[in-house]
Amino acid sequence: MSSEHETILENPNTSKGKMERFGAHAYLLVIALFTAGPYLLMISVSLMGEGWNPVVPPKLLPETWSFVNYVDVWLGQTALLDRAFFGFFVNSLVYAGGATLVVLIFDSLAGYAFARLEFTGRDVTFAAVLATIMISPMILFIPVYLMFNQLGLVNTRVGIILTHTIGGFGVFLMRQFIKTLPSSLEDAALMDGCSRFGVFWRIVVPMMKPALVTLGIITFINVWNSFLWPLVLARDAELYNLPVALGYFQGQVSTLWAPLMAAAALTLVPMVVLFVSMQKYYVRGFVLGGLKG
Known part of the structure; x- marks a missing residue:
């Protein structure tokens, strides 16, 4: 300078x-x-x-x-939407909340295992997990749909939730964050007879709050805005989430622009509230998660 x-x-x-x-x-x-x-x-x-x-x-x-427009959309009283928007809102909340809970539980456990445990093939397995991040989700649509169809998960809320838990980003973020934490408390707890899971639950999880909030926000927003998976797996309109339901406002001849914008605004409100209320944890989790390789 x-x-x-x-x-x-x-x-x-x-x-x-x-x-x-x-x-x-x-x-x-x-x-x-x-x-x-x-x-x-x-x-x-x-x-x-x-x-x-x-x-x-x-x-x-x-x-x-x-x-x-907001009242008509919420109550389902527009020309092209004959069902209450509240139902789609609940579906989005169930999908986003359920997927976020599953991701936080399993990705934090997997991240802890990759960061702290020594086992055969750990590095190779972690490399395979990282490779899933580079795979386009479009490649997975047909095989996942066929597998879910065989398991009876098509046109179910459980199936839609599980499709949003696929991927290795959360495991990578948790692993990177845990590696920044000092291991002295964990070692002391293990010497005192605490189990490995007890160490994870009582010591590691409380220190992982910024990373958990970060991963939770990312997952919740991604699932809330998801369009393709609910569209592909949901055959009944009762299972549609908000992004899919926005298609109701576009008819074959015309589009109800004002109600569509009102519905889009209603869809956006929870995301704004979530991000503003959790912003400090979101930023801190990303910063600390990238400090150590």
Whole structure:
């Protein structure tokens, strides 16, 4: 870094320092507008009448503010949706919550085994787990569907939940985080006669809170936004989740844009609340999980 630039950083009140700060703030403002623009437009359209259609030039604000679209969508009273949106909301919550619970339990156990236990083929097995991260999910659709069909898991909530637990990312994240933890407490507990599972449950799990929250948020959001697996496995509309249910607002001739945007906004609310409330654990888990190989 040049001495001139260091001087500007030390004295931000200089004219050149003010210009640099102004440029940085302007750049961040433009990025923020581009990022938030679609969401603001979504909310604006959702507050317009049900028969609203895109026009040129677009209207950024509704002439009259109305929440009727949110009420109609939630109660299933739109022209193309004859069932309550609440049912799809519950399905999404069950799928996301169930898959998150399964992933947290099994991936944390597997991550602990790879980080702390010595067994034959450990490194080869872990390499195979990492290889699954590089496999496109599209490749798994047909074999998983055929297997689930043989097991009777097609068109069931259990089947939809289990499809979202496939993958090695969670195992990798847990293993990396556990390797950053000191092993002295675990060794002392083992010497005092504590079982290996007792060490994991009583000592390791409490220290894994940031990583568990991080993995939980990632899994919950991915399952909440999942479209292909519920569409492929669910034959009955009663099993659809929110992303699949959004297709109800697109008819063969026209699309109900205002109700569709209201439904999309309702779908987004839980994700925003989850991320904002857990943001500090989310960031900390990622940072600490990548400190040690």
